[in-house]
Each structure stands twice: as structure tokens, then as C-alpha cells.
Amino acid sequence: MPYIPYRTRVRLRKLAVALVIIVVLLLLTAIGFVIYLQRFLVYSADGVRLEFSPSTERSAVREKLEPLPDAQVVVDTSPMEDTSAMTRLEGIYVTTDMLDETDAILEAVQSAEGQVAVLLDVKSIYGNFCYSTAIPGAETSSSVDVTAVDQLIADLNANGRVYLIARLPAFRDSAYALANQSCGLPLDNGALWMDSDSCYWLDPANQQVLSYLQSILSELAGLGFEEVVLSDFTFPSSQNIAYDGDRVAAVLDAAQRLSSNQTESSPALSMATTDPALAAYADRVYLTSSDGSQVQDLVDTFSDVYDTLHDRVVFLTDSRDTRFSDYGVLRPAVTADDEE
Numbered sequence: 001m002p003y004i005p006y007r008t009r010v011r012l013r014k015l016a017v018a019l020v021i022i023v024v025l026l027l028l029t030a031i032g033f034v035i036y037l038q039r040f041l042v043y044s045a046d047g048v049r050l051e052f053s054p055s056t057e058r059s060a061v062r063e064k065l066e067p068l069p070d071a072q073v074v075v076d077t078s079p080m081e082d083t084s085a086m087t088r089l090e091g092i093y094v095t096t097d098m099l100d101e102t103d104a105i106l107e108a109v110q111s112a113e114g115q116v117a118v119l120l121d122v123k124s125i126y127g128n129f130c131y132s133t134a135i136p137g138a139e140t141s142s143s144v145d146v147t148a149v150d151q152l153i154a155d156l157n158a159n160g161r162v163y164l165i166a167r168l169p170a171f172r173d174s175a176y177a178l179a180n181q182s183c184g185l186p187l188d189n190g191a192l193w194m195d196s197d198s199c200y201w202l203d204p205a206n207q208q209v210l211s212y213l214q215s216i217l218s219e220l221a222g223l224g225f226e227e228v229v230l231s232d233f234t235f236p237s238s239q240n241i242a243y244d245g246d247r248v249a250a251v252l253d254a255a256q257r258l259s260s261n262q263t264e265s266s267p268a269l270s271m272a273t274t275d276p277a278l279a280a281y282a283d284r285v286y287l288t289s290s291d292g293s294q295v296q297d298l299v300d301t302f303s304d305v306y307d308t309l310h311d312r313v314v315f316l317t318d319s320r321d322t323r324f325s326d327y328g329v330l331r332p333a334v335t336a337d338d339e340e
Helices: 006-038 056-065 102-111 146-158 174-179 207-222 247-260 292-300
Strands: 041-044 047-050 090-094 116-121 162-169 227-231 268-271 285-288 313-316 328-332
Touching (some): 102 116, 102 146, 116 146, 116 328, 207 247, 247 268, 292 313
Parallel strands (some): 090 116, 090 328, 313 328
Antiparallel strands (some): 041 047
């Protein structure tokens, strides 16, 4: 083997190290470039192509789905533009107590003229689902004939005149809080806070909670529900709850996030609320009242939120007072007389 001077060997080592560094940098650059190009790959029936100018539609969807930073809550109470061709609703509502009267519900639908809106309670305040849910870990109700409710949903979907609406409590959910205690609202001692109905509540600021709600919305859309009404979308006022954050901001931020994640295939997202700040993120608001003298004051609450009110405000009432008739009205599918 020929003798190589020491200085030459040192230079060769340095050159080898430099070459290795250059190769590594080139490799990392190539990997980064491939990752960068992923966003421009478009898959179609003709194969895969690079598209460096995203379409307006895809850009709009990406902009719509981008959430605000965690600490930022924007409340816009200017009137919402009527871009979704919503109409005033008329029809019936079905509480969990009425769900065993499927024949009476279908009869009420058949007796209605024209298009009829049907609101179903699909989950109890204790977190039990009234239909056969596929959500992992979810529990179905033992007090409701779930199979009969599944058939009711199918029958309502088969009726071409029905606009199907689901209603469920958002943050009032004992079953999910017990199964995921880090998602619940705690006391100082770490135990879960309980309301007067012996229900546990969920933390609106918890991302897992919002993902859970989003999965329910997606499942309901797949079952044919065109609109979902979230009740109990609030933070309990009890001072016994150990919570350091801004309670109002947490609720509004949760509403903003759920609203921003809605797509064209999502059901309309509505709220059972009298809060105009929360209504700014809802397609409609649902109010429960039997007092006709309250109608004007309740409706005026949302005059700065919606351009039109007759199609955005829905009353759940058993009253026949004509002061309700200018707005959406849903009446009970089963009354005390029906049960007799």
C-alpha cells in the first residue's frame, strides 16, 4: 500500500466529511421538497397530477375549516347573510318521553299538510343515545326502544315531506364525563361537579369534547338529519366548579370552532339559546315558550344577529297563540289527550 502523507490524510478526511454533509443536506432537501409537493397533488380518475393553482372552491373550504388560535374569540353580532335559502319551519317536536309513541308520531306527520319539520331528541342529558349509535364507547338508552327509534328515523327519511332535525344536549353528558373524567368540570377536590339533576357537565374548552360533538354531528348527518340543535351549550354558573379560564369565552370559542368545521355535507348547526352572541354562530335559534306575550321581546333579542327573523327563530310551544305564527313553530307530537 503506497504511503500517504499525514497532511494529505487529514485533507481527505475533511473532504469525506464535507461530502457526507453535502449528501445529507441534499437528501433532506429532497425529502422536504417531496413533502412540500404533497399539497399540490390532485387525484382523479385519470391518475395523479400536480396542480400549483388550487381552485377557488378548495381554497374556500380550506379557509372555512381553519380554526382561530386557542385564545382568540371573535363575536360578530352583525346580521348574518341569508346564503342558505332557509325557510320558516312548521311541524312537530318529539321529546325522549314521546319516543315510545312512534305510531302517534307518524300519524301526526301524515296529518300535516305540505313540508313538515320533525325534531327528535336523540340523546338524554345523562349521555344515553336514543338510536343505535356507532360512536366508540357510547351508551344507548335502556328506557327507550332503540330499535323502534331506528325504524322511526328510517320511516321519516322515507317520507319525502319531512325535514328531519335532531336535538341533543351538548355539554351536559354524565356518561361521557364519567368515562373521560379529564373532560368533565371538577370541584376543588378533583371530583366531578354535579348539577341539581345529578348530571355531570363537560368542559367546552376541551378539544376532546369538541371532537366528540363533531363525531355526533357527522353520524347524524349520515342518518339523514338535515339540522342539529345543540341544547345545554353553556357553562354552569356554579362557583363550586374549579375553573381558571374565562367561562364565557370558552363557550363562544367552542361554538366558533364547531361552526367553522361545518362543510356542505354537514347538517345545519343550530342552538337552543337566548344569547345573541352564541346565536351569531348558529343557523337558527330554538326557544321554548308558551307565553305569547314574550314572543316580541325574545325575537327582538336577535334582531342584530339575523337579517330575517321569521326563518331563523323557531318556537317549541304547545300554545295556539297567533303571536307565534310569524316565526317557526314546532308543537308536541304527542299531547296528554293523545296518551289517554
